[in-house]
Amino acid sequence: xxxxxxQGTNRLxxxxxxxxxxxxxxxxxxxxxxSSVCGSDLHLLDGYVPTMHAGxxxxxxxxxxxxxxxxxxxxxxxxxxxxxxxxxxxxxxxxCQRQEFSCCDNSNxxxxxxxxxxxxACTGIFGYSHAFGGYAGSHATYVRVPFADVNLFKVPEGIxxxxxxxxxxxxxxGYYGADIADIEPGxxxxxxxxxxxxxxxxxxxxxxxxxxxxxxxxxxDRLHLARKQGGAIGLNYTQHDIHDALLxxxxxxxxxxxxxxxxMEAHSEHKLEDVYDRTxxxxxxxxxxxxxxxxxxxxxxxxxxxxxxxxxxGFMDKFPIGAVVxxxxxxKSGQQPGQRYVERIFEHIQAGELDPSYLMTHxxxxxxxxxxxxxxxxxxxxxxxxxxxx
Amino acid sequence: xxxxxRHTLSHTRKQDMAPVTGVERWASLGGGLWGIAGGLRKGGLxxxxxxxxxxxxxxxxxxxxCRLKGALSAxxxxxxxxxAHHWQAARVVSxxxxxxxxxxxxxxxxxxPDKLAEVLTPAMHSEQVDDRTTRxxxxxxxxxxxxxxxxxxxxxxxxxxxxxxxxxxxFSGWVRFQDAxxxxxxxxxxxxxxxxxxxxxxxxxxxGSGGTSHWLHRNLRRFKQKMETGEITASRPFT
Ligand SMILES: NC(=O)c1ccc[n+]([C@@H]2O[C@H](COP(=O)([O-])OP(=O)(O)OC[C@H]3O[C@@H](n4cnc5c(N)ncnc54)[C@H](O)[C@@H]3O)[C@@H](O)[C@H]2O)c1
Ligand SMILES: [Zn+2]
Ligand SMILES: [Zn+2]
Numbered sequence: 001x002x003x004x005x006x007q008g009t010n011r012l013x014x015x016x017x018x019x020x021x022x023x024x025x026x027x028x029x030x031x032x033x034x035s036s037v038c039g040s041d042l043h044l045l046d047g048y049v050p051t052m053h054a055g056x057x058x059x060x061x062x063x064x065x066x067x068x069x070x071x072x073x074x075x076x077x078x079x080x081x082x083x084x085x086x087x088x089x090x091x092x093x094x095x096c097q098r099q100e101f102s103c104c105d106n107s108n109x110x111x112x113x114x115x116x117x118x119x120x121a122c123t124g125i126f127g128y129s130h131a132f133g134g135y136a137g138s139h140a141t142y143v144r145v146p147f148a149d150v151n152l153f154k155v156p157e158g159i160x161x162x163x164x165x166x167x168x169x170x171x172x173x174g175y176y177g178a179d180i181a182d183i184e185p186g187x188x189x190x191x192x193x194x195x196x197x198x199x200x201x202x203x204x205x206x207x208x209x210x211x212x213x214x215x216x217x218x219x220x221d222r223l224h225l226a227r228k229q230g231g232a233i234g235l236n237y238t239q240h241d242i243h244d245a246l247l248x249x250x251x252x253x254x255x256x257x258x259x260x261x262x263x264m265e266a267h268s269e270h271k272l273e274d275v276y277d278r279t280x281x282x283x284x285x286x287x288x289x290x291x292x293x294x295x296x297x298x299x300x301x302x303x304x305x306x307x308x309x310x311x312x313x314g315f316m317d318k319f320p321i322g323a324v325v326x327x328x329x330x331x332k333s334g335q336q337p338g339q340r341y342v343e344r345i346f347e348h349i350q351a352g353e354l355d356p357s358y359l360m361t362h363x364x365x366x367x368x369x370x371x372x373x374x375x376x377x378x379x380x381x382x383x384x385x386x387x388x389x390x
Numbered sequence: 391x392x393x394x395x396r397h398t399l400s401h402t403r404k405q406d407m408a409p410v411t412g413v414e415r416w417a418s419l420g421g422g423l424w425g426i427a428g429g430l431r432k433g434g435l436x437x438x439x440x441x442x443x444x445x446x447x448x449x450x451x452x453x454x455x456c457r458l459k460g461a462l463s464a465x466x467x468x469x470x471x472x473x474a475h476h477w478q479a480a481r482v483v484s485x486x487x488x489x490x491x492x493x494x495x496x497x498x499x500x501x502x503p504d505k506l507a508e509v510l511t512p513a514m515h516s517e518q519v520d521d522r523t524t525r526x527x528x529x530x531x532x533x534x535x536x537x538x539x540x541x542x543x544x545x546x547x548x549x550x551x552x553x554x555x556x557x558x559x560x561f562s563g564w565v566r567f568q569d570a571x572x573x574x575x576x577x578x579x580x581x582x583x584x585x586x587x588x589x590x591x592x593x594x595x596x597x598g599s600g601g602t603s604h605w606l607h608r609n610l611r612r613f614k615q616k617m618e619t620g621e622i623t624a625s626r627p628f629t
Contacts, residue, residue, distance in 0.1 A: 024621040092618040109623040
């Protein structure tokens with residue numbers, strides 16, 4: 001098969017690899033029809049996530065068709081149109097049984113690295129380094145899905161491929177972020193980052209009862225979509241002092257709920273902060289650039305919630321713990337446990353309350369993968385997400 | 391292993407500081423002062439770096455103890471085990487996992503060598519010698535064999551073993567199954583002791599590389615995967 005592989009920092013290539021095979025009885029092989037880029041891949045591309053090996057296949061947000069199912073699979077058979085949740089669960093461990101699928105104990109076959117780094121072994125993720133399982137990703141003709149009955153979902157009839165694809169990753173991530181933010185009717189929610197994840201967090205916040213959502217980014221095309229598709233107030237942080245703007249939009253209280261959809265490669269307008277973070281990240285004295293998260297904590301109202309969806313991998317300096325304590329903030333975070341939400345999300349789509357298909361601003365063939373990622377990384381040509389059709 | 395280690399946390403007690411005495415102390419002082427002088431003369435980032443590191447040498451000489459050396463030394467419990475067995479050094483590692491299955495089921499699986507062999511890595515197979523003794527043979531190198539004898543066996547609760555082998559270092563251990571509080575499931579704690587080849591050097595190599603500790607952790611995880619999901623999680627051929 002053909003597959004888009006990571007070869008080193010900022011180096012990708014399309015290679016011919018052996019087709020994946022069933023390894024365990026609960027596996028399924030899916031022929032990939034659509035596979036999207038995600039902001040998380042940029043952290044791999046830019047070399048900030050350790051344990052990537054040359055030749056690893058990228059991609060974790062995909063839709064396809066079942067071609068082969070193991071003997072232990074009960075829900076799927078050849079020909080089913082499916083999406084997979086990018087963060088893998090097993091369904092049987094205690095976290096999975098509590099619906100905390102992204103805390104699964106069993107889906108990572110290489111548990112030692114994260115056990116050492118984070119204190120506990122973390123879950124497996126498609127195409128996301130060997131520390132997170134070493135699973136081959138979905139930017140390929142075929143992909144193997146472990147624990148298929150838990151991680152695959154049939155797409156209901158009437159929902160197009162374009163709408164269903166993002167229920168794999170971007171939609172449940174935004175939905176989860178809004179859910180853990182504990183939004184109450186009347187709340188103001190601020191969302192940092194208007195990529196695919198931020199766009200879905202905006203929409204989800206409204207679905208969960210937010211009164212107004214304020215979206216923050218520097219790319220006008222993305223802010224425009226946040227306004228038009230999401231119904232948010234868009235703030236360009238290169239033009240406004242974000243803290244002042246948020247306070248004036250909320251009578252000085254600050255947003256009740258803040259959602260970080262940026263992560264470890266945040267860009268900062270504050271020249272000094274930007275130079276400080278970049279230098280330390282370059283020297284590997286810290287792994288994160290924290291501008292967005294720091295700002296969210298700074299602006300969140302007293303007693304409010306900061307929900308962190310942006311991915312961070314290691315250690316951050318100048319983390320404003322003083323503001324967290326003295327403003328009695330609640331912080332929530334996690335990789336998305338999409339298995340918990342898929343059904344509800346499909347219902348929203350069927351009811352016409354949510355249409356994620358606008359995230360797909362570009363399509364490309366797998367062979368154009370490296371160019372596709374370059375465009376996504378530099379946000380050129382108003383690119384929000386590139387979707388490959390292997 | 392003393393039964394005391396099972397119930398108290400004596401095996402997790404750490405060696406915080408190690409004494410710096412005699413020749414080592416004088417060498418640390420002399421080398422440190424010389425390094426500071428050289429570093430300051432050199433100047434620049436490298437020079438200052440050298441001066442700071444050398445300052446640490448002086449510090450440990452003056453204090454007569456060192457935290458770094460402490461972290462590299464055997465723990466009090468490991469020293470105790472080494473003395474009790476008349477070993478040059480002892481490595482003791484322990485890991486615990488909670489498995490979402492009843493105690494008896496886990497015990498029975500562990501008590502059946504042919505079943506246990508399904509989860510162990512590196513791959514090995516077993517030959518039953520008698521009810522309490524099993525020969526374990528490494529698939530990749532059949533010369534590497536281990537005779538494991540159960541010395542304590544409490545139905546549904548506890549298994550303890552010792553091993554004899556010519557090709558591998560002396561090795562013993564125990565596993566305990568305990569009902570987890572509240573949520574159900576079983577807490578499985580496994581504990582392994584062995585004498586590293588080449589004494590303290592072997593000890594350091596094992597500790598530094600994660601060696602036995604990672605091996606035990608990985609195998610306990612595989613046991614948990616098999617018991618809970620019926621499979622051993624895999625991502626081959628990409629691992
Ligand atoms: N938790 C999860 O399960 C999960 C799942 C998917 C993605 N993610 C993470 O979510 C984040 C966003 O993903 P994406 O696909 O939308 O990425 P993306 O790269 O498309 O979007 C990130 C956006 O953040 C903006 N940004 C950068 N610095 C900012 C700042 N200081 N303030 C406000 N906005 C800023 C960028 O301009 C960009 O538009 C990434 O970190 C990704 O790893 C997490
Ligand atoms: Zn993603
Ligand atoms: Zn699980």
